[in-house]
Amino acid sequence: MTDPIFWHRLQFGFTAAYHYLFPQLSMGLALFIVILKLLARRTGKESYRDAARFWIRIFGINFAVGVVTGIPMEFQFGTNWARFSERTGGLIGQTLAMEGMFAFFLESSFLALLLWGEERFGRKLHDLAAWALFVGSWLSGYFIIATNAFMQHPVGHRIALDGTFQVANFLAFLFNPWAIVEYVHNMVASVVTASFVVTAVGAYYTLRDSFPEQAKIYLRTGVLVGLAASMLVAFPTGDQQGKMVAKHQPTALAAMEGRWNSGSWAELNLIGQPDVRNRRLDNPIRMPGLLSFIAYGSFNSNVKGLSEFPTDTWPPNIELLYYSFHIMVGLGTIFIAIMAFAALMLWRDRLQKIRWLLWVLMLAFPFPYIATAAGWMTTELGRQPWLVYGLLRTADGTSHLVHSGQTVFTSLGFAGLFVVLGFLFLYLVMREIVHGPEAHATASAEK
């Protein structure tokens, strides 16, 4: 607890996990807003515009918190991870600067227009603003993922004599195969989050018998988009991500599955508790051969266990990594089941009548947040003990002159600020939801 690296990692992990609660909804909701606008355009129905307006209000609050919690992250590269920044800035500086240039300017220029400008500047410009925020936030996601992908699977670089990483092949770096797979997986996951949120509000209004027309729209779009996204998150994107880890980070795969010994017919552990000291998995419930199949496409492929690797290349927190991975996969599976059943009921026109299902849909919205956090923890814990996989150790990337007295102080500061920010955010969003969508043209029909 007095180890400076512990505090650097805790602070970055905490602030990144907290920050990402917001962008995932922003990116997913931006897609929903564009979909609602397209539906409004095709059907000419004002109710879709009302729906878009309602979600734009939520988007505005969410986006603001995303921005203010994201700015610290840009600084933390330099403040807490100075030696990492110094050595890899030649590459990751490119993507981070491009994010500012190509994504942030676009988003910030159209944000106020989207939030306040519909009446003043007209429908066309307002629709354009919705597209701008969608494109901007999804671009922003790509640049961050490309940065992360370099840490996971460094390509396109050369290491100079002084140990710094320099650009060798920029396009190979920018379009890192790891980045493409990770990006698609991450973006569909953000759509899962948004669709669960949209569905939850629809379910809430239906259960309360308020805003029936709006509730119907939220349930329909939420469940349909949610089913598609939940399936895509698992297959093919999650599957491809898994194969990528198996190929390039075998230690991470072994630790994610609590696998100690190598062998063919590797089993997938559904449940079990890793006992790192005795190198075994307690109370396992396992599916023989499935891990081999998932990782390499055939049941008798050999999947290496941790024993085959030197212990100083093991991820240091195997327990947390194991649980993060299993929580992500377990929740992802449940999401498909919930959304598939809801879609079936929607198709048979019974969704609005099954109250227990509406309760489930209403209460389910926090779980995609947990799943995405668990997913990111799997990625980042699996990368350990490296900052740049295989090339730069985490211990060699910190700001070595910054002492724990400074990092503990700033970590506590973030904790305090973010708790307050969280309460304010929940208060404002709850207010909007309770207040409900305002029917613009059809004010009397809804109330």
Added chain:
Amino acid sequence: MEMLWFWMVSVMVAIYSALDGFDFGAGIMHHFVARNDPERRQVLAAIGPLWDGNEVWLLAAGGSLFLAFPKVLAAGFSGYYLAMFMVVWTLLLRGISIEFRSHVSDRMWRAFWDVTFTFASVLLPILLGAALGNVVRGVPLDESGYFNIPLFTHFGTENPVGILDWYTVLMGVFVLVTVANHGALFLGWKTEGPVHDRACRMALPLSVMTAVLGGLATLATGKVNPDIYANLPHAPLAWAGLSIFLLGLVTIFWGQLRHRVGVAFAGSLAFIVGILAATAGSVFPVMLKSSLAPAFSLTAYNSAVSAQGLWTGLKWWLFGFPLAVGYVIFLFRLHRGKVKASADGKGY
């Protein structure tokens, strides 16, 4: 190439300061120029659609520094550790003050965010001014290329220095008054009614204070870092910066005396850009001066990435920068005209 990137980063820092400066200024001034809720909302509506884009210039400048001179970013950010977090937290507070205030039409809610908005808007320019002061004064960079200094020590400019000493605090106050003046002129230009009148009335004394503090800061800089003025004869770009700076100062007064506050605001933009250009021109190629030995200073040449990296960045930068400038022009055109105080609840 290194020199080109030095100037690209400097230009972005200058644009950031000139643009976000008027948001800070509006934040500093709003308690004085706006006396009731419609007037407060008028001030917020004047900067509301612009502030977020302005702040992106900080991130874009930081990103460019990161990609071209990662050593400077690494040493500077980790060295000024606590001050950096104060900047980050204050930026956070300012952002939510602007964005959250309008959501609830409760007097206490709004009064609370008004105070946090002012607090953040006052603290940020002082911190950023102190940061500029630190760059001029120098820091104890050793042969490893790193340093780490506390917020303050004995408030002197000799080692062991802190981030705050008499010189950097003076720079902080100078920047505070400069952006307050900048904000007052912006509000005078951008609003009408009582807010406009008060902003114009308060701008002139602020302009006088800016000029006086500017003179003091210039004298103090000569004392703290005499090299800067010794470099001047060989730094044509610094002369250009100085001329813009002086021209801006004259325009600030000329515009106000002629009751053309828009012209005065333009002068203030030039004043801010000029100061930074003059500073950048006279410190070049040093980006972070070592107070231990000149050889330990981080310069554009010893801290840049490979030439290939700089080329790669330049290729997309030449496309991205005009795009970013285009957004600024688009935004200012879209929100052109004067902002009125309105009693209805729409917008900010």
